[in-house]
Amino acid sequence: MVTAHHADDQVETILMRLIRGSRLRHLTGIKESQVVDGIEIIRPLLYFHKKDFPPIVHFEDQTNQENAYFRNRIRNRYLPELEKENPRLKFALLDLGREISDYQATITELSKQIDVEDLNELFSYSQQTQGVLLQNYLNQFPELNLTKAQFAEVRQILATKSQYRHSLKNGYELIKEYQNFRVCKISPQADEKEDELVLHYQNQVRYMGYLFSFGIPVEGDAVQKVTVSRETSVHIRCRKPGDVLILNGHRKKLRRLFIDLKIPIEKRKTTPIIEQFGEIVSILGIAISDLSKNTKNDIMNTVLYIEKIE
Numbered sequence: 001m002v003t004a005h006h007a008d009d010q011v012e013t014i015l016m017r018l019i020r021g022s023r024l025r026h027l028t029g030i031k032e033s034q035v036v037d038g039i040e041i042i043r044p045l046l047y048f049h050k051k052d053f054p055p056i057v058h059f060e061d062q063t064n065q066e067n068a069y070f071r072n073r074i075r076n077r078y079l080p081e082l083e084k085e086n087p088r089l090k091f092a093l094l095d096l097g098r099e100i101s102d103y104q105a106t107i108t109e110l111s112k113q114i115d116v117e118d119l120n121e122l123f124s125y126s127q128q129t130q131g132v133l134l135q136n137y138l139n140q141f142p143e144l145n146l147t148k149a150q151f152a153e154v155r156q157i158l159a160t161k162s163q164y165r166h167s168l169k170n171g172y173e174l175i176k177e178y179q180n181f182r183v184c185k186i187s188p189q190a191d192e193k194e195d196e197l198v199l200h201y202q203n204q205v206r207y208m209g210y211l212f213s214f215g216i217p218v219e220g221d222a223v224q225k226v227t228v229s230r231e232t233s234v235h236i237r238c239r240k241p242g243d244v245l246i247l248n249g250h251r252k253k254l255r256r257l258f259i260d261l262k263i264p265i266e267k268r269k270t271t272p273i274i275e276q277f278g279e280i281v282s283i284l285g286i287a288i289s290d291l292s293k294n295t296k297n298d299i300m301n302t303v304l305y306i307e308k309i310e
Helices: 007-020 024-028 070-085 089-110 127-138 148-160 254-260 265-270 290-295
Strands: 033-036 039-042 163-167 172-177 180-185 197-199 203-207 210-214 224-229 234-237 244-247 250-253 273-276 279-283 301-308
Touching: 007 024, 007 070, 007 089, 024 089, 070 089, 089 127, 127 148, 148 163, 148 172, 172 265, 197 203, 197 210, 210 234, 224 273, 224 279, 224 290, 244 254, 244 279, 244 290, 250 254, 254 279, 279 290
Parallel strands: none
Antiparallel strands: 033 039, 163 172, 172 180, 197 234, 203 210, 210 301, 224 301, 234 273, 244 250, 273 279
């Protein structure tokens, strides 16, 4: 879609946002191109003023002369008065927008090697630099236009919370997990959890993003191995309320184990749990139970090979 927005519209937009106290990045004004709801909008006339165009037959909205609207007051009253003080005010506002845009492009280029989501790295900079880096990170989410108060709230959460989920706006959420965070779209919750999978000896299956091979060797440096018994099938599932794991002769709740090991919330939900004889044998990549360790000395033991599928 091509629109006829021109430089005078740009001036009005920048001044409107300046009066409203918009954040610095919004003072760049109208974008030359952007995608809204899957539609690309192009504005090729932003470098031309209305006076640069020849007379064109067009529809004039009668409300353009009504000062009940903020933009009309900008056009009809505020700009003419301010131009008495500075006849080149329009050019000054356009230059301001371009200069801010240049600064933003520079910050984006210089910060490419900085992992802002790693709070150890982010917090190694001054408070001022942290704010600029964080704002530049948030700019990648075009629908997430946080107010100054909302931005301050995000910074407070990052500085004080260990594990926290916080709804932002327009379907986004902030997820803080110890020394890392991320911003993402809120995922719709499924009505039912995926059923557990039953794997029999001498079989392979792809499940939950992994290849599980029960008794059939799989080679590779990244392959994980869990000792199990071949006497019965293996059950693979996600975590359930009340799950416990036998460690060093004691039964430990998974909830407490995850807290002690500072396992991120998302990983707690998605890490495969391997069960046999009604007991947890392994929490993949996190812990191995005494049952698996004891099985190594059993003549009926075998290996469950697990490989992450790219």
